[in-house]
Amino acid sequence: MKRRSLFKWTTVTLGFLFSGRVSWSKTYLTVDQARKMLWGDEESFRPADVDLTKDQMKAIRKASRVRVRNSQIKAWRTSSGGWFILDQVIGKHENIDLAVALTAEGKVKGVEVLVYRETYGHQIMNPKWRAQFTGRDHSAPMRLDKEIKNISGATLSCRHVADGLQRLCHTWNLVLRAL
Amino acid sequence: MNTITSCRPLLGTLVEVSATHDADEDSLIEGVRAAFSEIERIQRCMSFHDPESELSRINREAHTRPIPLSPDMEQILRFSGQLFAHTEGAYDITMAPLLVERGLLPRHDFLRSAPEADWSDIHIMDGHIQCRRPLFIDLGGVAKGYAVDRAVEALSDFDDVTVNAGGDLRMSCWDNRTIRLRNPADGRIDEEDEYLMRNTAVATSASYFLNQQAAIYSPFSRKAVEGHHSVSVFASTCMVADAMTKVAFLMPDPEPVLNRYGASLLSLRSPVGATFHAG
Numbered sequence: 404m405k406r407r408s409l410f411k412w413t414t415v416t417l418g419f420l421f422s423g424r425v426s427w428s429k430t431y432l433t434v435d436q437a438r439k440m441l442w443g444d445e446e447s448f449r450p451a452d453v454d455l456t457k458d459q460m461k462a463i464r465k466a467s468r469v470r471v472r473n474s475q476i477k478a479w480r481t482s483s484g485g486w487f488i489l490d491q492v493i494g495k496h497e498n499i500d501l502a503v504a505l506t507a508e509g510k511v512k513g514v515e516v517l518v519y520r521e522t523y524g525h526q527i528m529n530p531k532w533r534a535q536f537t538g539r540d541h542s543a544p545m546r547l548d549k550e551i552k553n554i555s556g557a558t559l560s561c562r563h564v565a566d567g568l569q570r571l572c573h574t575w576n577l578v579l580r581a582l
Numbered sequence: 583m584n585t586i587t588s589c590r591p592l593l594g595t596l597v598e599v600s601a602t603h604d605a606d607e608d609s610l611i612e613g614v615r616a617a618f619s620e621i622e623r624i625q626r627c628m629s630f631h632d633p634e635s636e637l638s639r640i641n642r643e644a645h646t647r648p649i650p651l652s653p654d655m656e657q658i659l660r661f662s663g664q665l666f667a668h669t670e671g672a673y674d675i676t677m678a679p680l681l682v683e684r685g686l687l688p689r690h691d692f693l694r695s696a697p698e699a700d701w702s703d704i705h706i707m708d709g710h711i712q713c714r715r716p717l718f719i720d721l722g723g724v725a726k727g728y729a730v731d732r733a734v735e736a737l738s739d740f741d742d743v744t745v746n747a748g749g750d751l752r753m754s755c756w757d758n759r760t761i762r763l764r765n766p767a768d769g770r771i772d773e774e775d776e777y778l779m780r781n782t783a784v785a786t787s788a789s790y791f792l793n794q795q796a797a798i799y800s801p802f803s804r805k806a807v808e809g810h811h812s813v814s815v816f817a818s819t820c821m822v823a824d825a826m827t828k829v830a831f832l833m834p835d836p837e838p839v840l841n842r843y844g845a846s847l848l849s850l851r852s853p854v855g856a857t858f859h860a861g
Contacts, residue, residue: 427771431589431598440588440611496770516589516596523770553761554771555749555786555814561591 426498428520437502437515438479438487448479448487451582459578467573469566476574483507486579489517492567497521501567509575511568583741586610592621593726594631595748599733602742613740617733621747624729627654628721630678630687640711641678641718642692648710658721658728658821659706665825666701668839672832673825674801676700678720681799684806693718723798726750727785727824734820745820752783752820764788766812766850780846783820787827788812788850798831807831817845 432440438448453476455463460471477489484507492499498520504512584607587600599617601610629635640649651659665673679695681687699717721728726747734752737743743754753759756779765772766788787798788811798807813830817823826845830836840847 429589431587436586436607436611439608440615514591516591519589519596521771523772553744553746553751553753553759555746555751555761555763555784561594561596564591564596 426520426522428518430518432502432515432517434489434502434517437517440515441502441504441513442481442485442487446481446483446485448481451478451480451486452476453478453578453582455574455578462577463570463573466577467566467570469570471570471574478579485512486575488571490567490571492563494563497563499564501564503568503571505571505575505579509572509580511572514564514568516564584610585742586614588614588618590618592618593625593629593729593747595726597621597729597733597748598744598746599737600742600744600746601737601740603740613737616736617743617745620732620736621729621745624654624725624732627652628658628725628728630720630722633690633692637719637721638690638692641690644711645694645713645716648712651706651709651711654728654732655711656706656709658724659704659711661821661825662721662724663701663704663706665829665839668842669829669833671701671801673723673829674701675719675721675723676704676717677799677801678718680804681720681722684799687720687722723828724821724825727783727820727822730783730820750783750785750820750824753779754782756782761814763812763814763848763850777814777848780816780848781818781823781844783818783823784814784816785820785823785827786812786814787831798828800832811849811851814848814850815840815845816848817843 455471455474455476460474464471472493473491479487481487486505488503488505490501490503492501499516500518502515502517504514506512583602583604585600585602586607587598589596589598591597597618599614601613601617603610603613626632627636630637632638636652636655640655643649662673662675666675676699678687682689682693694716695718696715699713699715703714703717705712705714727750730745730747730750730752733745734743734754740754745752751761759779760776761779761784762771762776763786764770769788799805800807813827815823815826815830817826822843822845826836826840826843829839830847830849833839836847
């Protein structure tokens with residue numbers, strides 16, 4: 404799987420959705436590592452990307468009650484008939500790239516978060532913080548996109564992830580199972 | 583040295599497992615899988631949301647007959663009972679009916695609660711639990727921390743492990759490491775909020791994601807604790823850190839209890855300003 408094309412896809416989406424808002428991100432597994440984590444060494448995979456029609460997107464939205472943002476599904480089929488799918492869920496302040504494993508029966512076998520993004524708080528409007536970009540000393544290191552580690556303090560609820568999985572299960576039921 | 587950091591939705595939040603060891607990627611992946619298996623196991627044991635969990639079985643049946651307890655459940659119940667006594671009732675896992683009433687916990691149809699039922703109605707003996715009156719309990723104030731402890735232990739052979747369950751965090755190597763906290767006013771990350779670890783585990787409770795009302799209810803006032811602040815507690819286990827954040831929220835003077843459990847407190851108020859309590 405070419406990492407480069409995935410990167411382009413996520414940055415385009417990211418740019419569109421977080422336009423103008425400063426965000427930080429945390430990257431976890433690569434797509435290959437996620438595939439190993441979710442499926443182990445047993446299966447082989449063949450690319451099986453899917454392009455949803457407008458009617459299919461509407462049907463999935465109606466059945467799952469969750470908006471379908473992407474018509475293109477980046478997916479692989481496993482030798483046992485399961486699916487390995489890359490997906491994205493979007494909330495008000497956060498944006499998450501997921502890898503989801505579905506069994507041949509369309510049940511969720513596992514989920515890995517590949518990239519988690521979140522907007523910074525209103526502190527960034529603080530003149531002191533903004534000065535690092537407008538100040539005289541341009542040699543000062545840029546602090547944007549600095550790796551944020553070890554946050555103690557609840558993340559937002561998993562509702563968006565749960566909604567995304569719901570949408571994927573209905574996608575399997577209405578489209579993928581027939582393929 | 584290789585490092586793998588994986589993140590999965592579990593325990594109603596996102597759980598990160600980070601493992602560093604002098605081994606190949608496959609071994610690290612195996613290890614991380616083992617850590618997540620422990621998290622899943624504790625979820626199946628202690629989830630209030632899951633009607634098939636061990637906790638739900640206790641909630642459904644313990645007032646009709648003695649129910650056998652798994653070692654994990656017995657440990658956490660005994661800990662909760664001791665803490666109830668040490669906090670003179672401020673830390674009380676039998677507050678669950680109030681949380682269900684407020685819509686913070688699901689209203690399963692098997693839940694029964696007599697109005698005056700409380701801790702004194704719970705008997706734990708010979709590895710079994712029985713309740714004298716219908717009541718039900720919730721372990722939301724401590725189960726995440728407990729799960730983190732089990733996951734870290736599953737990787738005790740690894741050089742460096744960090745498990746973070748939605749902010750309940752434990753690092754096997756914590757010396758000179760820092761954590762980030764969220765601004766209590768809006769729950770976001772600002773650049774400045776970085777603090778040194780003071781022990782292996784830390785947990786944080788705050789009001790920022792529930793319209794400034796933490797889902798922490800006082801057994802005395804029966805009202806939610808209010809305010810724009812967050813409390814973080816450092817301790818030698820994540821279970822203790824997790825439980826102590828509730829103690830810190832609920833008691834006007836939590837220090838004697840914190841000291842007793844070897845815990846130390848860091849509270850943030852909005853606008854941000856940190857107060858450290860020695861412990």
